[in-house]
Amino acid sequence: MNAIRSELVAVLLAVQDEVPLVLTLDQGRNLPSGPLETAHSSLQRGMRLWVERQTQCHLGHIEQLYTFAEASAQDHPRLIRISYMGLTRLGNMQADWRNLYEYFPWENRRDCGSEARGETGRETGGETGSATGEAGSPGxxxxxxxxxxxxxxxxxxxxxxxxxxxxxxxxxxxxxxxxxxxxxxxxxxxxxxxxxxxxxxxxxxxxxxxxxRPMPQDRRRILATALARLRAKIRYRPVVFELMPETFTLWQLQRTVEAIAGRPLHKQNFRRLILQQDLVEETGGFEPLPQGRPARLYRFRGDVIGGRQLMGSKLPIARSV
Amino acid sequence: MNAIRSELVAVLLAVQDEVPLVLTLDQGRNLPSGPLETAHSSLQRGMRLWVERQTQCHLGHIEQLYTFAEASAQDHPRLIRISYMGLTRLGNMQADWRNLYEYFPWENRRDCGSEARGETGRETGGETGSATGEAGSPGxxxxxxxxxxxxxxxxxxxxxxxxxxxxxxxxxxxxxxxxxxxxxxxxxxxxxxxxxxxxxxxxxxxxxxxxxRPMPQDRRRILATALARLRAKIRYRPVVFELMPETFTLWQLQRTVEAIAGRPLHKQNFRRLILQQDLVEETGGFEPLPQGRPARLYRFRGDVIGGRQLMGSKLPIARSV
DNA sequence: TCAACTTATGCTCTCATTGAGCATAATAAG
DNA sequence: CTTATTATGCTCAATGAGAGCATAAGTTGA
Incomplete structure (x- = not known):
């Protein structure tokens, strides 16, 4: 018959200081992975178990990404790889967290048009269209x-x-x-x-x-799958909050979303959409800032509403210009 | 170590006469499935091969759904099930195609509100009821x-x-x-x-x-996954056309979308959205109808545009009242 | 003390999209 | 030629999203 091995591959994501991070191994060249054990009652549980044991990270939202079984010369017996994405709050600082955009610099467009602008938030400049008629950056x-x-x-x-x-x-x-x-x-x-x-x-x-930065095999493809899934999910499910601390300001929340989406958002519209959905509630506290008016602190109302199942949590991300 | 078996499960979908159909085995109690063979260079290819060989259906769009490995008492060695959804044009009529809504009667809401509005919408006569056959007796x-x-x-x-x-x-x-x-x-x-x-x-x-109609194990759950995926996909990718004949009228196209979405759509708005996207082109022919003005025939422009990759093909399905 | 600056927050305006319905066109049946 | 029926064209209102102005509430420096 067909002898088969299996492997669970984990893409663990976190966001800190407006930088999306991924947990890597082997100098950033690999992703954590482990075998499916007979003790595991399901894939999801198996995944959660060994990841939390090995990395000491508390896993929030978990999601299956894709299952591969490409036949490669080295793979005998056949290897089935099941990839998962997991969101965490960055507990274990010893681990080798890397900026996700090291692997996909082209996906990070947060600085688009920021220097062209002076003022009211950042603008999404459409200078990508000038690809053909590019004048070369100074220097x-x-x-x-x-x-x-x-x-x-x-x-x-x-x-x-x-x-x-x-x-x-x-x-x-x-x-x-x-x-x-x-x-x-x-x-x-x-x-x-x-x-x-x-x-x-x-x-x-x-x-x-x-x-x-490249990765061996199809690891970077798995990473791309995870980022794509997260960007899609963040629009209609409140998974961002899995990446946030207990309390936060709306600006911190926006920066986290921007880090994931890889592009700037309109500040006032972001506030509007978040607040009108009653996703968050004021804690009453304020976050003093180095400059300017202090910002209100908020907390996620997920527990009150209905857990992660919750719908209608769309974020103000749409097609840019 | 861990001995593991693997199995590919196929949810083959088609639409005929405004009824979504699924290919079943064993008196509608099971879904076609087959082992992953070493000859298969990838899961997707393996899937396509044995499905087309066994069912004589040409497969259009294929999509991986989910991978399960629930540990059940009978499953020794451990069984990994990888489920796929495939769209087809219903070639093999010998096969046991069943109305999808036999399994999920509550998902079929095409007759909802038609009597409440009573006029612009049309009355879906007995056809949805005849789907379930035995439960079709009105009154x-x-x-x-x-x-x-x-x-x-x-x-x-x-x-x-x-x-x-x-x-x-x-x-x-x-x-x-x-x-x-x-x-x-x-x-x-x-x-x-x-x-x-x-x-x-x-x-x-x-x-x-x-x-x-129930199914053994988690088969019906896989079926639900497929329907959910298809309903989501149909909004932003032109996969409907995989289920349509070469040429069709806009009304036929709408009926197919309605069959999948399980709810009625506004006719004029449907036309508007389809036409303004240049997804289809006129063939020049007309479809004579038993009554009323004959309808224009159209054909999908997928080959001209950019194949299945195509974006921006959203269909006019939004939240209903 | 006040002025200048910075960030948070509130509000408006415009435009695109969508839901809904009216009006007209083209065919068959009587 | 009238009626019934369906296809097709067009308008209108409501909604939501993008963008920017205005105000509030702190800071720092004179």
């Missing part, structure tokens, strides 16, 4: 995030060539040619880059590859 | 879909009792107490019914169980 060119983006756009267009379907996919997924940037397309973008030979992981990588 | 009170719905609501409320969180979940998921009906919550509803002991599959089923 260091490709080392800026802006510069890296245009470099990616150019490489993609070179790969697409005259192929209309390819160009269309590139424009849709990377927000080129006036198309809006869709932050949920993390996995699509990763796969497109992979297909275009722009990743070290590609089967036949080109001379130039996109900046960003 | 006997509790056997009506309406009657069954109120019976479910009552049973849920009895289960919830004074528990505010439970009541809240019931109201949210089943659209009670003025809450809107959300057609995507298929799995949530199934699990709620399971938890409430209202299904024959429940660990300790109550005296009264909800109408609808």
């Amino acid at each position: 260091d060119g490709a080392e800026t995030r802006q510069g890296a983006d245009t470099a990616i756009a150019r490489a993609l267009m070179r790969w697409a060539g005259k192929d209309a379907a390819r160009r269309w996919r590139c424009e849709q997924n990377f927000g080129l040619a006036g198309q809006p940037w869709n932050d949920e397309l993390v996995l699509h973008r990763y796969e497109l880059l992979w297909e275009a030979g722009l990743l070290p992981e590609s089967t036949r990588p080109g001379a130039w590859t996109v900046p960003g | 006997d009170g509790a056997e009506t879909r309406q009657g069954a719905d109120t019976a479910i609501a009552r049973a849920l409320m009895r289960w919830a009792g004074k528990d505010a969180a439970r009541r809240w979940r019931c109201e949210q998921n089943f659209g009670l107490a003025g809450q809107p009906w959300n057609d995507e919550l298929v799995l949530h509803r199934y699990e709620l019914l399971w938890e409430a002991g209202l299904l024959p599959e429940s660990t300790r089923p109550g005296a009264w169980t909800v109408p609808g």
Whole structure:
């Protein structure tokens, strides 16, 4: 018969100081994983058990991502990998937490247009459309995030060539040619880059590859799946609060959402949407700030409402310009 | 070590004559499944291979649903079940296709409110009732879909009792107490019914169980997962067209979407949204109807645009009243 | 003390999308 | 030629989201 091994792969995510973090092993080259044991009554429980035992992190929301069984030469007997995403509040500081955007620099667009603006919150500049007519950043060119983006756009267009379907996919997924940037397309973008030979992981990588830390095998693809899922989930389920401390200001909450979504949000609209949904309640306390008016502290009302099941918790993230 | 077996479970869906169908085995009590073979280079490919070989159905869109490994007494060695959903155009008519709503009568709300409005909407005559066959006799009170719905609501409320969180979940998921009906919550509803002991599959089923055909093990749960996924997907990806013939009228397209979504849509708005997205093009032909003005024939422009990758194909399904 | 600055918070305005219904067009039956 | 029936075109109102102005409440420095 078919002998089969199984493995659980965990993508543990946290957010601290506006930076999304992922728990890694082996100098950031691998993700924690463990076998499914017979003692585990279910996959989810097995996952939770060994992760909490090995990492001393309390796991909040857990979610199955995808199951792989690619046949590779080394894999005998056949290996089934079941990947999970878990959200945590960053308990264990000894562990090797890494900035998620080390692996996907192109997914972090929080600084888009921030220097173009002076004033009322940050603006979503549409300068990605200028991919073709890029004037080069002052000084260091490709080392800026802006510069890296245009470099990616150019490489993609070179790969697409005259192929209309390819160009269309590139424009849709990377927000080129006036198309809006869709932050949920993390996995699509990763796969497109992979297909275009722009990743070290590609089967036949080109001379130039996109900046960003690679990982062996399909680990980085799993990471992309997790980020895509989280960005999608955060819109309609209050999973952000799994990443927040007990009490927080609305600005901290917004910064956390922005860290995940990878793009800036309109401050006043964010407040409006959060408050009008009664997702949070005032604690009565205030957070003194180094400058300016102190901010109210809030706490999540999840326990009062109906636990994690809760619907109608959409966050003000929509298509940007 | 841990000996493990694996199994691929397929939920094959099709739509014909406004009825969503699922391919079943064993008198509608089971779903097709097969082992993962070493010859298969990937799960998806393995799935496609044996399904097409065994059922002679051409598979369109394929999607992984969920991976289970619940430890049950009979399962030694441990069994990992990987479930997939596949869309097809109903090639093999010998196979045992069953009305999906046999299994979830409460999910079919296409006749909801049609009598309340009484005019712009049309009357879905006996066809949904004939779906269940035996329960189709009109006029006997509790056997009506309406009657069954109120019976479910009552049973849920009895289960919830004074528990505010439970009541809240019931109201949210089943659209009670003025809450809107959300057609995507298929799995949530199934699990709620399971938890409430209202299904024959429940660990300790109550005296009264909800109408609808049960299945052994967690098969019906997998089915619910598939329907939930399809209803979600249909909103932002043009997967409906996988279920349509080469050419079709907009009305046929709408009826197919309604069959999946389980609720009626506004005809003119449906047309507007489909047409303004350039998802379809006129063939130039017309479909003569038994009565009334003949309808234009259309064809999907997927090949022209960018294949299945295509975004921005949202269908006019939103929260109903 | 006041002025300048910074951040939180409240409110309005506009635009796009969506739900709903009216009106017209095109066919068959009588 | 009238009626019935369905397809198709168009308008209107309500909602929600994006953007920006205005005010409140603290700080620091003169």
